[in-house]
Amino acid sequence: MTIHTADDPAGDDPTPCSPALDDTLDVGTDKGAGGAGADSEDPEVVDGKHQRDTSRAWRNxxxxxxxxxxxxxxxxxTMGALTSWLGFQTHQAHQASEQRQQFVQVGRQGALNLTTIDWQHADVDVKRILDSAxxxxxxxxxxRSQPFIDVVNKVKSKSVGTITEAGLESHSRDTAQVLVAVxxxxTVGDGPEQEPRAWRMRVTVQxxxxxxxxxxxxFVV
Incomplete structure (x- = not known):
C-alpha cells in the first residue's frame, strides 16, 4: 500500500470506488429496472382476463x-313477440281483404239498383238507390229523382239488370273504383221485351x- 503525503501530487487523484460498492450500485439499478418490467402488466390484458374469469365463474x-x-x-x-307480430300482420291482411270485398259488393249492388226499376213501385226503387248513395x-x-219517377210511370217502363262481371279497378284506404258489366x-208498356243491352259502369265507392x-x-265503353 502506498501512502501519499499532502505534498504529493498524486494525492489529488480521486480515490476509486470500491468494487463492492460498484457491485451494490449495479445490482440496485438492475433490480429496479427489472422489477418494474416484471411487475407491470397491460391494463387491457388484465381487464380481459378479469372478464373471462368472471364469466367462467358465473357459468360454474x-x-x-x-x-x-x-x-x-x-x-x-322471443316466440311470444314473433307470434304477436305475425298475428297483427294476419289481422291487417284479413281486414284489407274484407274491405276490398265490401267495395266490390257495394259497386255490384249499386249498378244493379240503377238498372232494376219497375214503374209499379218506382218510388221504392229510387229510394233504394238513394239509400246506398x-x-x-x-x-x-x-x-232528378222525381222527374225520373214521373217518366217511368208515364211510359210504364220496367228494366231488370243482371250483373255479368265485377271487379276492383283501383282502391285506396277509403275509396275504390269498381268496374261492373251489366x-x-x-220492356215499355205492353210492348215486347227488348233485346238485352250490355252496359259497363265505373262505380266509385266511398x-x-x-x-x-x-x-x-x-258509363264506360
Whole structure:
C-alpha cells in the first residue's frame, strides 16, 4: 500500500470506488429496472382476463337446471313477440281483404239498383238507390229523382239488370273504383221485351263510417 503525503501530487487523484460498492450500485439499478418490467402488466390484458374469469365463474356457479330455465324463458319471450307480430300482420291482411270485398259488393249492388226499376213501385226503387248513395251522386240523383219517377210511370217502363262481371279497378284506404258489366232487359208498356243491352259502369265507392256507399257512376265503353 502506498501512502501519499499532502505534498504529493498524486494525492489529488480521486480515490476509486470500491468494487463492492460498484457491485451494490449495479445490482440496485438492475433490480429496479427489472422489477418494474416484471411487475407491470397491460391494463387491457388484465381487464380481459378479469372478464373471462368472471364469466367462467358465473357459468360454474349457475346450475344446469337454472341455465336451462333462463334460456327457455328467453326463447318463450322471443316466440311470444314473433307470434304477436305475425298475428297483427294476419289481422291487417284479413281486414284489407274484407274491405276490398265490401267495395266490390257495394259497386255490384249499386249498378244493379240503377238498372232494376219497375214503374209499379218506382218510388221504392229510387229510394233504394238513394239509400246506398253519398256525396255528389246522392245530391244529383235526389234532385232528378222525381222527374225520373214521373217518366217511368208515364211510359210504364220496367228494366231488370243482371250483373255479368265485377271487379276492383283501383282502391285506396277509403275509396275504390269498381268496374261492373251489366246485362239489362227492358220492356215499355205492353210492348215486347227488348233485346238485352250490355252496359259497363265505373262505380266509385266511398267508405262512410263502417259502411260503403256509391259516390259516383260513370258509363264506360
Amino acid at each position: 356457479r349457475m346450475p344446469p337446471q337454472r341455465l336451462a330455465l333462463v334460456m327457455g324463458s328467453v326463447a318463450a319471450v 253519398t256525396g255528389t251522386f246522392y245530391d244529383e240523383f235526389s234532385q 246485362s239489362v232487359k227492358t 267508405k262512410v263510417g263502417n259502411d260503403a256507399k256509391v259516390a259516383d257512376v260513370e
